[in-house]
Amino acid sequence: MTPEFDAVIVGAGFGGMGAAIALQEMGYSRLSILDREDDLGGTWHVNHYPGLAVDIASVTYSYSFAPNPNWTRLFAPGAELKRYAEHIADTYDLRHAMRFGVLVERAEWDDDAQFWRVTTADGEEITGRFLVTATGFLSQPHTPDFPGIDSFTGAVLHTTRWDDAHDVSGERVAVIGTGATAVQLIPEIAERAEALTVFQRTPIWVVPKIDFPIPPVVRRLFARVPATQKAARKVNDALLEALMIVGVLHFRQAKPMNKAAALLAKAHLRLSVRDRATRRALTPDYDFGCKRPTFSNKYFRAFNRRNTRLETSPIERFDADGIVTVDGRHTPIDTLVLATGFNLWDVNFPALQIIGREGRDLGAFWRDNRFQAYEGITVPRFPNLLSLNSPYSYSGLSYFTTIESQMGHMRRLLGELQRRDAVSFEVTEEANDAFLTEVTERLGDSVFYRGQCSTARSYYFNQHGEAALLRPTSTTASFRAASTFPLSDYEFRTPATV
Incomplete structure (x- = not known):
């Protein structure tokens, strides 16, 4: 049995597009990118309220492999992020794979056929060898039920x-x-x-x-000499690393x-x-850092x-x-x-029902046990699932750091899948447990557990009282892990073993 697509990607924001780019690089061309909204861009399409701007300097808030020399301000307005998303979709020829106005409600692993069956709200079934969830951290708005x-x-x-x-x-x-x-x-x-x-x-x-217009002469310099923009990015990265990694995670x-x-x-x-x-x-x-600060x-x-x-x-x-x-x-x-924020832990992880091997429901598993994902991307008993923006995945620098780290993990994992001529991968329980133990121990030094956070009402904390969102390592360490994790942490099924 052959699935309709190599991969079904849920979400047409920067996470979904990053995953699609990585899959294309690995030779997977039959992609289906589904989004419930009417256009691409994720949060930068949905949000367009007055004053909207990125809250991380623009030189950092972009793919490192696709820098944008045309930001007009150090903290770019939201409309420019939307245009950047459109540029990425066009540059990497992703639009043809996108479908909008499609609400994905359910995905179930077919262990006999070794692929995912994805069901939309209108009853359509779509099959894909891989399932990539890229619905973002902040995709499910929270509206309090105020009396009256x-x-x-x-x-x-x-x-x-x-x-x-x-x-x-x-x-x-x-x-x-x-x-x-x-x-x-x-x-x-x-x-x-x-x-x-x-x-x-x-x-x-x-x-x-510290915000200001980026002069046209500087934008021209960034375009003509990309190394200058790369240097500016490194300086800003270092400042963010000190603020988030040292001040928050090493409290x-x-x-x-x-x-x-x-x-x-x-x-x-x-x-x-x-x-x-x-x-x-x-x-x-x-304490500073218990709840995300802003500028x-x-x-x-x-x-x-x-x-x-x-x-x-x-x-x-x-x-x-x-x-x-x-x-x-x-x-x-x-x-x-x-302006009541988002519901991360009750409905967002995951944003759809995902049923893995032996009938395991991912949302119920996380809520009944602990939120967990090996290297922030895979979960035992969920073969061929790449769950972006999962627990313990977010790097302190920016959303793009997280995306690119996960793209690196995908390349290494899928490269080994191809080398073995395997049909599916699945992280082992032992590797997942060891990773969960490691990040839990590392977070013990963070402001979340060493500081005074009881009154913060922070979305960093889930219903178990765990700060299960941020990855407690440096950005360099997260990229290193994405390219060097032990391949023995995964089990691969070949056609002979199916």
């Missing part, structure tokens, strides 16, 4: 479903959430709205954003660096916000505006024209903006 929200008669906007035609000028607006998305959005709304109330549950660490050994980052953020807050009570409310009571020069200053108010009293309920907090205060609003 259905009775609210005003407009409701979620940051992942922004209505570009909606003008908040002259309106009374409420923003719920103060995460990285809200930090970008709130200053934009504050400039237009008649009144803005920001409902905060947990404050966020914010440090100054026990480098606690002073972590404290210095917190002091920088507090100084930024003090210099930006005039009102003392507002400053206190905006100051986190958890902004405008967020704190928005609270100096007469039309902007910070509300920290919990929401009790909605009524037809506003929000009532537990202290009895009623805030009338015309438009509600939900």
Whole structure:
């Protein structure tokens, strides 16, 4: 029995495209890239709210093998990331393999046929030798079920479903959430709205954003002499490595660096916000790094505006024209903006039902046991599954570091599959257990376990209380592991053994 495709890839963002590029390099040309949205780009297609920009310097936030010399700012606006995604799809001839508006609901391994059967919401079945899940970390929006929200008669906007035609000028607006998305959005709304109330549950660490336009002469230099952009990338990588890897993952050994980052953020807050009570409310009571910090020069200053108010009293309920907090205060609003983040651990890992060998349900296995994936990409009893953006996969530098590390793992693994003329691969239980033990021990030195994170309400922590998202190694180490992991950690089935 021959499957329809070499691989079915779920997700047409940068992760899915990276996987497709790696598969093409290995000679797999029959690809099907499925996405529930109406175009490619993943989060950079879905998100287009005012103020959207990358929160990692542009010289780092791209594939290292496909640098973009045309970023207009050090922190590129979201529209440029969308254009970069389109450029990648065209450069590597991926569009012909893409189908949009396709919601994948289920995938099941057929052990007799040795391929995956993928089922869409409309009942279509697609078969592929390999299954690649590339749905990203932040793909399942979280919308709290506030009492009475259905009775609210005003407009409701979620940051992942922004209505570009909606003008908040002259309106009374409420923003719920103060995460990285809200930090970008709130200053934009504050400039237009008649009144803005920001409902905060947990404050966020914010440090100054050193952002500026990249002069045309520099962009031309990057295009003509790529080594110059590569050098700029290395400098930025080193700074991020120090911040994330040392200050967060090696908190026990480098606690002073972590404290210095917190002091920088507090100084930024003090210099930006005039009102003392507002400053206190905006100051986190958890250690720097427990929750993803962000960069902004405008967020704190928005609270100096007469039309902007910070509300920290919990929401009790909605009524037809506003929000009532537990202290009895009623805030009338015309438009509600939900910047309430994403649901990683309940519905995102994985974002579809995946049934492996012997009927094992991946989502149920993770939730009933521990979230785990060997080298952040494969799981025992799930042959020929490449689960990108899985537990313990995210590298501290950027999403692209994670993608490229996993692309390297794919090349090594599939190269061995081809050398053996095998039909399937599966990581062993022993290798998976050893990797889980190793990353668990390494995380023991991180801010997540050595710091004070109990009040952070961070998406880094799953329902088991484990910080099972970040890979606790340096970026160099993650790339080295992707190209040197023991091939004996996998079992390969040949046609003779099927």
